[in-house]
Amino acid sequence: MSSKTLSIAIMDAPYESANSTTALRIIHSALNQGHNVNVFAYEGAVNLTMKEQAPHANSIKGTTLAQENHPTTKDWISALFKLAQEKEITLNWINCGLCVDERGAGNWIDGVQRGGPADFIKSVKKSDGVLVIPTR
Amino acid sequence: MKVLNIVETAYRATLEEQDDTILWLSQSFQDAGVDISILLRGNAVNYLVKEQKPFNLHFGTWKQTQPPELDRDLEIMIDKDISVYAVAEDIQERALLQERLIDGVSLIEKSQVAQLFEQFEYVWHW
Numbered sequence: 001m002s003s004k005t006l007s008i009a010i011m012d013a014p015y016e017s018a019n020s021t022t023a024l025r026i027i028h029s030a031l032n033q034g035h036n037v038n039v040f041a042y043e044g045a046v047n048l049t050m051k052e053q054a055p056h057a058n059s060i061k062g063t064t065l066a067q068e069n070h071p072t073t074k075d076w077i078s079a080l081f082k083l084a085q086e087k088e089i090t091l092n093w094i095n096c097g098l099c100v101d102e103r104g105a106g107n108w109i110d111g112v113q114r115g116g117p118a119d120f121i122k123s124v125k126k127s128d129g130v131l132v133i134p135t136r
Numbered sequence: 137m138k139v140l141n142i143v144e145t146a147y148r149a150t151l152e153e154q155d156d157t158i159l160w161l162s163q164s165f166q167d168a169g170v171d172i173s174i175l176l177r178g179n180a181v182n183y184l185v186k187e188q189k190p191f192n193l194h195f196g197t198w199k200q201t202q203p204p205e206l207d208r209d210l211e212i213m214i215d216k217d218i219s220v221y222a223v224a225e226d227i228q229e230r231a232l233l234q235e236r237l238i239d240g241v242s243l244i245e246k247s248q249v250a251q252l253f254e255q256f257e258y259v260w261h262w
Contacts, residue, residue: 015149017148060167069201071154076198079195079198083197
């Protein structure tokens with residue numbers, strides 16, 4: 001099967017919506033099947049890749065930090081970058097720069113780049129498919 | 137302090153949080169001394185369905201080991217003397233059969249909701 005390129009725009013902040021998990025599952029599936037993926041993270045989605053995210057224990061469930069194994073979206077996305085590297089395909093992740101500035105959200109995991117709407121349009125023109133997952 | 141938390145939005149980031157944030161918050165309020173009750177309405181009544189099986193979420197080598205178990209969380213809350221109510225019409229509209237639901241939940245008609253509110257000092261719709 002020949003490799004295709006998918007562009008995805010996402011908007012939701014972490015821990016607020018099932019949209020984020022759904023988007024990352026689609027990205028995982030595309031990468032796992034050998035396709036390149038361009039992500040444009042807009043508005044709250046720029047927080048998905050913040051380096052300072054930290055897991056926590058769950059006092060209500062009584063689980064420790066290790067037992068709870070609480071997800072962080074930056075770890076999920078790091079795993080996706082690693083998967084892309086192993087598959088020798090591209091995961092290009094661009095955070096909207098203005099969205100980053102207004103949130104003070106500029107410290108990211110490795111692999112993420114700063115960009116803008118024009119970068120999304122450029123990636124759309126080079127893509128075989130485009131998916132927009134907006135905030136509702 | 138007697139509080140009714142109304143949960144309407146279902147499965148909001150429950151995979152990321154590994155629980156429902158308002159069910160979690162309600163238990164935390166109880167630990168802080170609040171006499172808390174829950175009213176499930178809208179899509180949140182689906183939390184009552186027994187033995188929900190979260191799929192195996194993974195990204196690359198990352199695998200989820202503590203997926204959300206919302207029916208189980210509600211059972212634990214009921215065991216901790218948190219009253220759980222649910223809107224009967226919302227259950228019927230979704231064709232959820234009684235035998236598929238967890239025990240210990242008080243079903244109320246929409247017409248009874250205002251009366252329920254009268255029992256609480258605070259009613260918070262999340």
